[in-house]
Amino acid sequence: MVEFFINDVAVQAEDNQTVMQAARAHGFYIPYFCWHPQLSVPGNCRICAVEVTNEGQAAGSGWLDIACNMPISKGMRVLTDSERVRERRKETLQFITLNHPVDCGICDKAGECTLQDYHYEYNGSPSISRDAKVHATKHYKLSERIVLDNERCIMCTRCVRFTREISKTNSLGVQNRGDHSLIRPVEDGAFEADHYSDNVIDICPVGALLSTQFLHKARVWYLQPTPSVCPGCERGCTVNIWHRKNEWKLKALDAKQNARIDRVTPLENPAVNGPWICNKGRDLAKVFERARAEEALLKGRPTELQTAIDTARALISAARRPVALVSNWGSNEELAAFDKALGLRLSCYVKTDCQPEPGEPIEDDLLIRPDKNPNSAAARALFPPLPADARSAFPSDCDLVLVWGEGFSFAQLPPAAKIVYLNSWLQPENGHADVFLPISVQTERSGHYTNFRGGVSAFAACFGKKPGVIDAQALFAALAAPVAAVSP
Ligand code: SF4
Ligand code: SF4
Ligand code: FES
Numbered sequence: 180m181v182e183f184f185i186n187d188v189a190v191q192a193e194d195n196q197t198v199m200q201a202a203r204a205h206g207f208y209i210p211y212f213c214w215h216p217q218l219s220v221p222g223n224c225r226i227c228a229v230e231v232t233n234e235g236q237a238a239g240s241g242w243l244d245i246a247c248n249m250p251i252s253k254g255m256r257v258l259t260d261s262e263r264v265r266e267r268r269k270e271t272l273q274f275i276t277l278n279h280p281v282d283c284g285i286c287d288k289a290g291e292c293t294l295q296d297y298h299y300e301y302n303g304s305p306s307i308s309r310d311a312k313v314h315a316t317k318h319y320k321l322s323e324r325i326v327l328d329n330e331r332c333i334m335c336t337r338c339v340r341f342t343r344e345i346s347k348t349n350s351l352g353v354q355n356r357g358d359h360s361l362i363r364p365v366e367d368g369a370f371e372a373d374h375y376s377d378n379v380i381d382i383c384p385v386g387a388l389l390s391t392q393f394l395h396k397a398r399v400w401y402l403q404p405t406p407s408v409c410p411g412c413e414r415g416c417t418v419n420i421w422h423r424k425n426e427w428k429l430k431a432l433d434a435k436q437n438a439r440i441d442r443v444t445p446l447e448n449p450a451v452n453g454p455w456i457c458n459k460g461r462d463l464a465k466v467f468e469r470a471r472a473e474e475a476l477l478k479g480r481p482t483e484l485q486t487a488i489d490t491a492r493a494l495i496s497a498a499r500r501p502v503a504l505v506s507n508w509g510s511n512e513e514l515a516a517f518d519k520a521l522g523l524r525l526s527c528y529v530k531t532d533c534q535p536e537p538g539e540p541i542e543d544d545l546l547i548r549p550d551k552n553p554n555s556a557a558a559r560a561l562f563p564p565l566p567a568d569a570r571s572a573f574p575s576d577c578d579l580v581l582v583w584g585e586g587f588s589f590a591q592l593p594p595a596a597k598i599v600y601l602n603s604w605l606q607p608e609n610g611h612a613d614v615f616l617p618i619s620v621q622t623e624r625s626g627h628y629t630n631f632r633g634g635v636s637a638f639a640a641c642f643g644k645k646p647g648v649i650d651a652q653a654l655f656a657a658l659a660a661p662v663a664a665v666s667p
Contacts (some may be wrong), residue, residue: 183236183255195205198246198257199227201511209259210268210297212275212384213335214247218344222248224275224335226297228267230258239263265301272302278313278358279385288386290399294333313358321351321364322371324458325380325388329361333482338362338379345455346375348546362387374540374547377461381444381454392461393442401427402441402558407638408628409460410508410553410621414546415630416452419444420622420641423493438642440464440622450634457547459539460578470605472617475645479610484649486615490660491581491614492598495524498579502572504530505562506601507582508551509651510626511635514554516652517583518561520659525581527570528565529558533588548631557629582612614624617648624650 180191185198185207192201197220202209212224232241235255246257258264275294281290317330334353339362342350350370354363365372380388402418428437443463445456447474475487495501502639503525505517521527534552535541542549554571566572569591573580580592581599591607592598600612609615622641629635644650649657 180249181253183253183257185252185257186259187256193249196251198229198249198251198255199659201251202246202257202259204404207259210293210301211247212293212333213337215340215382216336218337218340218382220248221336221340224333225271226268228264228271230261232256233516236421237265240280243267244518244613261489268297268301269304272298273304276306276313276335277300277308278330279333280312282331282345283386285395286331286386287389287393287395287399288383292386293384311663315359315361319361320372321362321388322376324339324377324391325333326391326394327362328387328389331385333385334362335384336359337382337384339389341382342370342373345378347372348373350376350380365666370382374457374459374543375455375545375585377458378445378455383484388441390461397423397441397666400548403640404446405543405641406446407641409456409463410466410628411457411459411463412546412548412552413550413552413555413631414452414548415628415634415636416456416546417446417636418456418460418463419446420463421615422641440467440641441662446459448636451636454547455543457540459547467620467622471620471645471648472602472605472609472615474647475617475647476609476612476615478613487614487616488649488654488657491587492660494579494597494599495521495581495658496612500574500577501525501579502577502596503527503583504565504587504604506532506557506582507555507558508584508621509554509558510621510624510627510638511554511557512626513651513655514557514561516655520655521581522561524659525575526572527562528558529555529562530565530569530582530584530587532584534586546651550631554628555632556631556633560629603648617653618651618654619648623648624652 181194182189182191185202190205199209199484209227211227213221227246228243229246230641317328319327321327335476339351342348345393348369350365350373354361378389403424404421407418407420409416409418420440443461445454447454460621474481475484508527535551540547548627573593577593577596579597583601585602589611598612599614601616601618603618603620623644625639627635627637
């Protein structure tokens with residue numbers, strides 16, 4: 180360890196740390212654009228300037244250098260917010276905004292833009308330049324998912340380094356020089372095929388890289404993040420699901436807009452996914468906003484939820500050789516509730532709710548895992564997996580199968596068995612079951628998933644439960660309870 184001084188406070192730091200790293204570790208804030216804790220250090224934006232003084236030397240008489248690329252040394256004295264530092268940052272911001280448009284009013288990054296924040300903190304003055312701004316392309320299509328506003332780009336090169344160092348597609352680069360520099364994708368389509376490309380939207384410090392899904396959809400201050408877990412594979416990346424704040428729900432809007440997933444961003448988690456997620460994790464609206472099943476059915480005919488529960492309970496109670504196919508999308512709490520209520524009554528197997536989609540990446544060295552379900556680890560800790568030949572799981576006299584979740588073809592069920600089906604989506608199978616029970620989805624309840632390494636992550640409810648559906652956890656207790664005690 181090395182002792183040095185930040186703003187006259189003695190701090191201990193690792194030998195190989197930079198001033199930026201040591202300052203952050205001890206709670207001293209230094210602004211930055213191009214620096215990112217997970218990327219290499221180009222030192223090109225210069226906003227992180229700090230003043231270095233000798234012992235006894237007054238503030239203002241030291242020298243200025245960038246904190247992100249300056250190694251600490253014993254006894255070093257660093258000032259992070261002296262007059263001289265603030266003056267340098269003001270000059271740097273004048274330079275960075277020389278050609279930057281003042282279009283914060285229509286920029287999706289407004290409210291989250293560090294250039295905006297630093298301008299207020301360190302500059303606050305109109306441009307001193309009398310020259311016309313250099314114009315560049317405003318809506319350059321980088322891929323189907325991302326548009327680039329070159330006028331807003333401050334050439335920090337974070338996006339370029341991300342594709343070189345993290346996703347390793349080497350799919351972005353810098354074209355031309357000076358104030359004509361442009362970020363451009365390589366010509367072989369590698370950026371389009373980069374399964375992690377949307378991370379560059381998050382790490383772009385300004386509004387230059389924009390999600391086509393989110394473009395002009397909402398101001399970020401109307402939205403709130405709810406911590407959740409991506410169910411797209413057994414990695415279980417932690418995410419924030421952004422949706423409209425209660426106080427900003429508008430009566431004039433289509434009700435669906437008040438209860439939709441506006442965007443999904445990573446929720447940094449060093450133990451699971453670091454600060455990244457793959458593009459599949461960004462597209463959770465496609466999973467959770469599919470048409471929902473909101474009515475209980477008896478052989479395809481709508482019925483009261485309570486009637487369906489009573490019927491299912493009677494069928495399970497009367498069955499002699501019942502089998503259950505357990506969902507690997509059930510939360511830890513739901514799986515435990517199922518085990519407690521019905522685990523001894525039925526022969527249970529864990530089925531695989533979701534298989535890889537055509538063209539979907541199966542596995543890579545960064546995050547993506549081959550099992551495209553969130554909770555196989557917890558389900559298989561309780562019950563054995565369904566054999567590859569699913570029919571072999573059903574005894575010849577099997578007279579009831581409880582199917583929980585999607586992804587199982589009813590053609591494989593024993594023809595004479597009664598079917599109790601629990602699912603959340605509108606699917607043809609719903610009407611073929613003897614009893615169909617609509618259950619809530621992850622965004623309507625809280626719980627935990629256990630990932631492939633045994634790490635447990637929590638998710639919270641974003642929206643209220645739809646009328647007519649029941650939480651699986653409550654349903655399992657109801658299926659095992661006396662009829663008089665059942666209350667959905
Ligand atoms: S597009 Fe954004 S991340 Fe990329 S160089 Fe420009 S400012 Fe940096
Ligand atoms: S790696 Fe898996 S869990 Fe993580 S965001 Fe992608 S699909 Fe979701
Ligand atoms: S953050 Fe240090 S030079 Fe950009």
